[in-house]
Amino acid sequence: MRILNQGLGAVLLLLLAATALASERSIAIDDAVVTEHDMRIEGQRVRYSATTGTQPVWDEDGKPIATLFYTYYQRTDVRDRDRRPLLISFNGGPGSASVWMHVAYTGPRVLEIDDEGYPVQPYGIKDNPYSVLDVADIVFVNPINTGYSRVVPDEEGEKLSREEQKERFFGVEQDIEYLAEWINTFVTRHERWNSPKYLIGESYGTTRVAGLALELQNRQWMYLNGVILVSPTDMGIDRDGPVKAANRLPYFAATAWYHEALGEDLQALDLYELLPKVEEFTLDEYLPALARGAFIDEDERQQIAEQVARYSGLSVESVLGSNLDIDLAFFWKDLLRERGRTVGRLDSRYLGIDRKNVGERPDYWAELTAWLHAFTPAINHYIRNELEYETDIKYNMFGPVHPWDRQNNRTGENLRQAMAQNPFLNVLFQAGYYDGATNYFDAKYSMWQLDPSGEMRDRLSFKGYRSGHMMYLRYDDLRQSNRDLREFILNSIPEEGEAARYE
Numbered sequence: 001m002r003i004l005n006q007g008l009g010a011v012l013l014l015l016l017a018a019t020a021l022a023s024e025r026s027i028a029i030d031d032a033v034v035t036e037h038d039m040r041i042e043g044q045r046v047r048y049s050a051t052t053g054t055q056p057v058w059d060e061d062g063k064p065i066a067t068l069f070y071t072y073y074q075r076t077d078v079r080d081r082d083r084r085p086l087l088i089s090f091n092g093g094p095g096s097a098s099v100w101m102h103v104a105y106t107g108p109r110v111l112e113i114d115d116e117g118y119p120v121q122p123y124g125i126k127d128n129p130y131s132v133l134d135v136a137d138i139v140f141v142n143p144i145n146t147g148y149s150r151v152v153p154d155e156e157g158e159k160l161s162r163e164e165q166k167e168r169f170f171g172v173e174q175d176i177e178y179l180a181e182w183i184n185t186f187v188t189r190h191e192r193w194n195s196p197k198y199l200i201g202e203s204y205g206t207t208r209v210a211g212l213a214l215e216l217q218n219r220q221w222m223y224l225n226g227v228i229l230v231s232p233t234d235m236g237i238d239r240d241g242p243v244k245a246a247n248r249l250p251y252f253a254a255t256a257w258y259h260e261a262l263g264e265d266l267q268a269l270d271l272y273e274l275l276p277k278v279e280e281f282t283l284d285e286y287l288p289a290l291a292r293g294a295f296i297d298e299d300e301r302q303q304i305a306e307q308v309a310r311y312s313g314l315s316v317e318s319v320l321g322s323n324l325d326i327d328l329a330f331f332w333k334d335l336l337r338e339r340g341r342t343v344g345r346l347d348s349r350y351l352g353i354d355r356k357n358v359g360e361r362p363d364y365w366a367e368l369t370a371w372l373h374a375f376t377p378a379i380n381h382y383i384r385n386e387l388e389y390e391t392d393i394k395y396n397m398f399g400p401v402h403p404w405d406r407q408n409n410r411t412g413e414n415l416r417q418a419m420a421q422n423p424f425l426n427v428l429f430q431a432g433y434y435d436g437a438t439n440y441f442d443a444k445y446s447m448w449q450l451d452p453s454g455e456m457r458d459r460l461s462f463k464g465y466r467s468g469h470m471m472y473l474r475y476d477d478l479r480q481s482n483r484d485l486r487e488f489i490l491n492s493i494p495e496e497g498e499a500a501r502y503e
Contacts, residue, residue: 027150027393029056029067035388036076039108039127041134047077048108048133052389054148055186057178065160066169068182069148071098071387072139072190073108082194085136085225085489088183090143092204092233094175095401097147098140099379100371101202101230105472106482107140108133109382111374116349117473119374125382130482136198136489139186143179143208144169145399148391171405176211177219183212184220196493198226200485203438203469206232211411213418213425223500226492227415228428228485231438231469235412237446242290245325246282249311251439252331253278255348256313258434261335263310271433271466278311279441290324328436329361342366347468348434367468372397412450419456423500426492429462430481432471440464461488 032053039046051072056064078084091100103125104111110128114120132138142149144165151169153159160168168174187193201209206229216222229235239247256262257274266274289296289304296304305319312319312326313335319326332343337357344350344367352366376397383389419425429447431440447460463484465471472478494500 025392025394027067027069027148027152027391028054029064029152030054033387033389035386037108039129041108041129041131044134046075046108046134048073048075050108050387052383052387055182055189056152057144057182063154064152065154066144066151067149068144069142070139070186071102071107071383072137073133074137075133081191083196083493085196085198085493086187086192087132087136087138087198087200087489089138089140090179090199090201090205090208091146092202092206092208093146093398093401094143094170094204094208094404095146095399096204097379097395097397097399098142099147099375099395099397100470101200101472102140103375103379103382104470105230105478106132106138106200106485109386110478111378111473113374113473115475117347117370117467117470117475119370123374123377123381125378125386128478128482130479132482132486132489135486137192137195141179141182143175143401145401146396147399148393148395149399150393166403166405170401170403172207172211172407172409172411174405175208176215176411179208180212180215180220183216184222187222193222196225196489197222198228198489199224200228200230202230204233206230207235207409207411210235210415214414214421217418217421223422223424224418225424225494226426226428226488227418228430228488229443230430231432231435231471232429232443232446233438234442235415235446236409237412237449239442239445239449242287243445245290246287247441247445248326248328248331248439249282249286249308250275250278250441251348251433251436252312252314252326254433254440255331255343255436256311256335258349259313259336259343261313266310275433281307281311282441286324327360332362332436333359344368344436344468346435346437347432347470347473348436349468371470371473412446416451416456419451419459423502424492424494426459426488427461428485428488429460430465430471430484431462432465432468432477434467435469435471437469 032051035050037048054067054069057066059065089101091098108128108131109125112124112126151159199209209227213227305316309316309319335343342352342354342362345365347367350367352362354363380395429443431443433440447462465477467474467477472481
């Protein structure tokens, strides 16, 4: 009887172990689900397929060590796939999923939100009548630990250690290297080598795609037609010190204008009339004054402070108390302090309420809570119910990728080098005037500094919008930003037989 009990116990243990393994949350390393759809874009009927799935990241021995989750939209009512552009889309963070541009900007379905971008209930999504899917196929890629992308176990059930993951994936150079390999495999599998190719990145995604442009050329021998930088980071382009401080002022002015915190004469102007005046003052007077630091003449200090206060909506006392260098967090807290409100970081149109009016920074970012409010239920419902991809893995809006190795960030220079090597490569900057995290004037400055020679300035362009970091959340800017992107794609495809050469 004792032996029998031991045997039954062993069987029970095996059954429990098998049940535990079967119920362990995991993602398929290499799979896909395809669904068929149709919609109207800019009044034209478009039929398309959506491929949702995973594709491996391999190590040097050809064994899978991770898998990336993606969604690939292809227009199905076209004949010549070789001439059809492919747009490869990344968000940023680092550690952010592709959800933001996927279901709010270029994809065929977008959030149910109000016309200014605020969440509404019931949550959901609707057709995007301005998606660029009419002119380009789109793949939305989730880097490791974002979306459903994960590190996967080997044949023995072992995963890379946290330190090994950091060394392979979580840094400026590491991120670019493994993603370039992944893109090569994707383009090969889906037979898109002949297609004009574009990268689009938002926020840290601009660092990613700027670096990928050269990595794809030099290591994968894949040449691009365009790179789109949405709300760009510095990409390793130096803009510290007085430049960093001065470049904030046009953003301050835009935000203060939006909240009617400027004097009557400035409020009477349209935003597009106001900003050139502020930009001119910033470059011609404010930046030189900041450069002189403590040795500026006192009368000039007072004069500059009064003008900065006039354009920023802050008091002269606050500007002088900041030594003319206004901290961003202080601005978000102080601009509407008397109204009992704070303004958002990524989009200063959004308002917050703090526990106390005193203090130097807001308690929370009002815009981010509003966005997560709308995006999280929408993407989870959409993937499972419309794209029919089912998994018990949690969709990481933001995933664990930190600490991030930011050393050797030369991605802006890498993009310049890629442009120099490839006469067909064009670059578009897109930025919202109310973005305080990656402000629009920094984006302009980076564009000016990207190619010091000026020989490629005709291949660099900038578009600004009356919204924030995710400028496409505002309905008018969803329409305009997609139209600007569509125009950029179509205009950067060479004529048939045109040679890539310099005269």
